[in-house]
Structure formats: C-alpha cells, structure tokens
Amino acid sequence: CGAAAAAAAVAALLWQAATGRRRGWDGPLRPVAGRGGPLATPAPSALAMFTAGASKAGMSLYLKAGPDGGVGDCPFAHTVRLVLHVKGLDCELQPCAPEQKPGWLVADFEGKMPCLDDSGERMIESSVIADYLDSTYPDPPLRKGFDEPLRSAALEATGKLFPTMAKMIKSKEFDAAAEEALLASLGAFDAFLGARPAPAAPFLLGDTWSMLDCALAPKLYVLDVALRHFHPATFRKVAGFPHVQRYMGHVLGSEALQATKYPTEMMIWGWSKARGD
Numbered sequence: 001c002g003a004a005a006a007a008a009a010v011a012a013l014l015w016q017a018a019t020g021r022r023r024g025w026d027g028p029l030r031p032v033a034g035r036g037g038p039l040a041t042p043a044p045s046a047l048a049m050f051t052a053g054a055s056k057a058g059m060s061l062y063l064k065a066g067p068d069g070g071v072g073d074c075p076f077a078h079t080v081r082l083v084l085h086v087k088g089l090d091c092e093l094q095p096c097a098p099e100q101k102p103g104w105l106v107a108d109f110e111g112k113m114p115c116l117d118d119s120g121e122r123m124i125e126s127s128v129i130a131d132y133l134d135s136t137y138p139d140p141p142l143r144k145g146f147d148e149p150l151r152s153a154a155l156e157a158t159g160k161l162f163p164t165m166a167k168m169i170k171s172k173e174f175d176a177a178a179e180e181a182l183l184a185s186l187g188a189f190d191a192f193l194g195a196r197p198a199p200a201a202p203f204l205l206g207d208t209w210s211m212l213d214c215a216l217a218p219k220l221y222v223l224d225v226a227l228r229h230f231h232p233a234t235f236r237k238v239a240g241f242p243h244v245q246r247y248m249g250h251v252l253g254s255e256a257l258q259a260t261k262y263p264t265e266m267m268i269w270g271w272s273k274a275r276g277d
C-alpha cells in the first residue's frame with residue numbers, strides 16, 4: 001500500500017512536471033506568484049527540481065507590471081488570476097513593463113496583456129482566456145450549471161459599473177454628472193441583487209463563484225480602493241446600497257480575492273497615471 005502510494009505520488013509529480021499543473025494528491029492547491037506578486041514563490045523543492053528540467057510545459061500569465069517590477073494594477077488580469085485560483089491551477093506570473101515584453105508577444109499579439117501561455121497555446125483578452133480556462137479545466141465550472149435568465153439579468157445589471165466608476169475615478173474635480181451615472185449603475189446592481197430568488201446568496205448567481213463574479217470582483221476592488229482614495233465623499237454613498245455592500249463585503253473578503261489582489265499602492269499608482277496626476 002505504501003509503495004503504491006509512493007508510486008502514485010511519483011506519477012503525479014511527473015504529471016505535474018509535464019503539465020505544470022498539480023493533481024489533487026499533494027494537499028491544498030495554491031497559485032504560484034511571479035516576481036513581486038502578493039504570494040511568495042514557493043521555496044525550491046523536489047517539485048522545482050523536476051519542473052526545472054521540463055521544457056515549455058506549464059502556464060504563464062504575462063500581465064502589466066507595476067513600477068517595482070511586481071504585478072501591476074489591471075482588473076482584467078486580476079479576473080484571469082481569480083479564475084486560475086478558483087480552479088486551483090498553478091500559473092507563473094510574468095509582470096512585463098512595456099520594454100520587457102517578449103518578442104513573440106509584441107509580434108503576434110501587439111504586446112497586448114494579459115496574455116496566457118499554456119504550454120505554447122497563447123491567447124489575449126481576459127474573457128477569451130477565462131473561457132479557455134473554463135473549458136479546458138472545467139472543475140469547478142464557472143459558466144455551466146447556472147440559471148441562464150439570472151445570468152443575463154446579472155450581465156445587464158452590472159454592465160455600466162466599470163465604465164461609470166472609471167469615469168468618476170478619472171475626474172480630477174468633482175463631477176456631479178459622473179457621480180450621478182455611477183450611483184445609477186450601483187442602483188441597478190443593487191436592485192438586481194435584491195430581486196434574486198435568493199437575495200442573500202453570497203455570489204451573483206448563487207452559492208459559488210461564477211465567471212461573472214470573477215469579472216466583477218476585481219472591478220469592485222477598484223471601487224473599494226481607488227474611488228475611496230480619489231473621491232471619498234462619493235465612496236461613502238455606496239453605503240446607501242445595502243445589497244451591493246453585502247456582496248462587496250463577501251467577495252472582497254473572500255480567500256480567492258485576498259490571495260490574488262495586487263497591492264493598493266499599485267492601484268493608486270496606476271489610476272494616478274490614468275488621471276494624469
């Protein structure tokens with residue numbers, strides 16, 4: 001029995017060396033963060049020795065770097081990282097400043113990021129990457145198994161949140177029209193959350209992460225940090241939306257968000273640049 005377990009462990013190790021991904025034998029799954037990411041890169045181990053000799057197997061995510069070379073502020077890359085995390089997939093993070101992008105990324109993808117490289121299969125656009133991950137690594141499913149009318153309603157109710165919050169955050173002076181538009185989109189979102197069959201459900205479509213949560217949570221992280229920083233009086237008005245408050249509290253406090261978030265200083269740095277501060 002012991003020998004069989006050891007053989008299974010070795011087989012799993014070799015499988016990981018070949019694929020860059022873990023199989024469920026070695027305990028809880030966690031993502032591997034790259035340079036300067038919020039999680040420390042695991043210490044060298046037998047696993048590292050195996051993977052060091054492997055060819056191009058494994059997953060890498062090329063994403064915006066911050067000024068210190070670590071993971072920069074990008075809600076779209078954050079969505080991909082959430083999907084990876086929820087699925088328990090290991091992925092090397094490769095933060096890239098404009099001058100650090102690999103030649104193939106510039107030549108084949110106009111340097112666009114985030115860009116996923118899964119053992120040579122490469123793609124850009126966070127939604128395309130997220131769909132690829134969901135269909136290639138279907139456990140847990142993030143699109144299938146959810147109520148379709150509820151999903152459409154959620155999409156409709158959340159569609160204006162990011163554009164309106166971005167406009168407000170970017171406005172240097174107080175802009176009453178921008179605030180009104182943001183509050184209107186928060187109102188639509190609040191109404192949707194409260195009208196669901198299970199209004200207290202922690203995620204948009206029920207009790208588990210869906211693709212929509214993975215797309216929305218990084219944007220609410222922006223609201224929580226950048227709107228609070230640049231327009232605190234407007235941020236205080238978010239308290240007037242109780243369902244939004246509860247949803248934000250849940251997803252922003254979740255283990256997955258905490259494990260994948262980039263530093264708040266990075267967020268302020270990125271949005272300060274976008275504002276031309």
Ligand SMILES: N[C@@H](CCC(=O)N[C@@H](CS)C(=O)NCC(=O)O)C(=O)O
Nearest residue numbers: 064074075076098113114125126127
């Ligand atoms: N529609 C794209 C947007 C991606 C995007 O805007 N990426 C920006 C940061 S949020 C970026 O990586 N900028 C750095 C660069 O292009 O060098 C997606 O969803 O993937």
